Amino acid sequence: xxxxxxxxxxxxxxxxxxxxxxxxxxxxxxxxxxxxxxxxxxxxxxxxxxxxxxxxxxxxxxxxxxxxxxxxxxxxxxxxxxxxxxxxxxxxxxxxxxxxxxxxxxxxxxxxxxxxxxxxxxxxxxxxxxxxxxxxxxxxxxxxxxxxxxxxxxxxxxxxxxxxxxxxxxxxxxxxxxxxxxxxxxxxxxxxxxxxxxxxxxxxxxxxxxxxxxxxxxxxxxxxxxxxxxxxxxxxxxxxxxxxxxxxxxxxxxxxxxxxxxxxxxxxxxxxxxxxxxxxxxxxxxxxxxxxxxxxxxxxxxxxxxxxxxxxxxxxxxxxxxxxxxxxxxxxxxxxx
Numbered sequence: 166x167x168x169x170x171x172x173x174x175x176x177x178x179x180x181x182x183x184x185x186x187x188x189x190x191x192x193x194x195x196x197x198x199x200x201x202x203x204x205x206x207x208x209x210x211x212x213x214x215x216x217x218x219x220x221x222x223x224x225x226x227x228x229x230x231x232x233x234x235x236x237x238x239x240x241x242x243x244x245x246x247x248x249x250x251x252x253x254x255x256x257x258x259x260x261x262x263x264x265x266x267x268x269x270x271x272x273x274x275x276x277x278x279x280x281x282x283x284x285x286x287x288x289x290x291x292x293x294x295x296x297x298x299x300x301x302x303x304x305x306x307x308x309x310x311x312x313x314x315x316x317x318x319x320x321x322x323x324x325x326x327x328x329x330x331x332x333x334x335x336x337x338x339x340x341x342x343x344x345x346x347x348x349x350x351x352x353x354x355x356x357x358x359x360x361x362x363x364x365x366x367x368x369x370x371x372x373x374x375x376x377x378x379x380x381x382x383x384x385x386x387x388x389x390x391x392x393x394x395x396x397x398x399x400x401x402x403x404x405x406x407x408x409x410x411x412x413x414x415x416x417x418x419x420x421x422x423x424x425x426x427x428x429x430x431x432x433x434x435x436x437x438x439x440x441x442x443x444x445x446x447x448x449x450x451x452x453x454x455x456x457x458x459x460x461x462x463x464x465x466x467x468x469x470x471x472x473x474x475x476x477x478x479x480x481x482x483x484x485x486x487x488x489x490x491x492x493x494x495x496x497x498x499x500x501x502x
Contacts, residue, residue, distance in 0.1 A: 236283035238297040241329045244481035249342050251360050263475040272296045280304050290315030291326035331397035372482045375489045383496045391444035391453045392416035434459045440499035441466045466495035
């Protein structure tokens with residue numbers, strides 16, 4: 166079973182990172198305070214935190230048939246968690262709206278209760294969802310297991326946080342989620358093994374196959390991109406990303422790229438030094454819109470990606486597969502292969 170958080174207001178281009186701390190800190194503090202109040206409630210109704218504690222105790226005893234309550238900071242990780250856990254998990258996504266920006270997300274009291282009641286929490290880390298760390302700290306549970314993807318793949322804050330676009334990282338997360346489920350519910354270890362095998366062999370197989378096909382056919386093809394979300398995918402596909410790293414990082418973080426980096430990217434487009442241009446359609450600043458139009462004017466095929474699944478109901482693999490097909494079509498148009 167999978168539960169999604171309510172939709173959030175739509176956003177346009179991200180504000181600069183320097184504008185975030187005060188607003189985020191205030192919102193987070195309010196959410197933490199409300200979550201702590203909810204967790205400590207002595208009313209007759211059973212709180213989420215109490216339910217989570219009971220589930221954790223049962224899981225520690227290895228009782229078969231228990232449902233593991235899972236909280237995923239982002240829905241792309243939640244999709245994997247739900248499919249790997251099947252009937253033995255209940256997954257709640259904190260961020261599931263394609264228009265919500267995980268960088269700037271303001272957690273609510275309901276988010277705090279979701280984390281408080283979870284036996285297993287999945288966060289991205291790498292500075293992407295620092296608010297999730299604060300929710301975990303405000304709702305400690307000795308029997309809870311927490312997976313921070315950045316720690317798993319060995320990337321600390323300051324590195325590229327968009328690891329759901331790295332095929333290698335995705336497979337590591339799949340393996341770790343399965344291992345963690347087996348530790349939380351050892352009596353159903355064989356069930357979780359079967360779920361992983363079926364998921365890799367059926368649901369995720371087209372994703373893996375298309376990645377291999379793109380890499381075999383188009384490895385080394387120069388491409389341009391709007392921001393650093395494309396970097397892990399380009400590496401996984403064997404494509405050569407020419408856009409200056411400074412511009413990619415600046416756009417991703419809501420900052421202005423330097424004039425030099427912008428000029429370089431513009432020259433790469435006007436001189437047709439790139440085969441295709443890939444951009445995040447959920448973060449299209451005026452500069453990026455101008456680059457997209459310039460690429461199209463030069464006959465450079467444009468492919469799009471999004472930060473979070475769009476539509477929100479899409480599974481991880483369906484979302485990624487649609488984007489990979491768009492990139493493959495653009496590469497075919499650019500190269501004739």
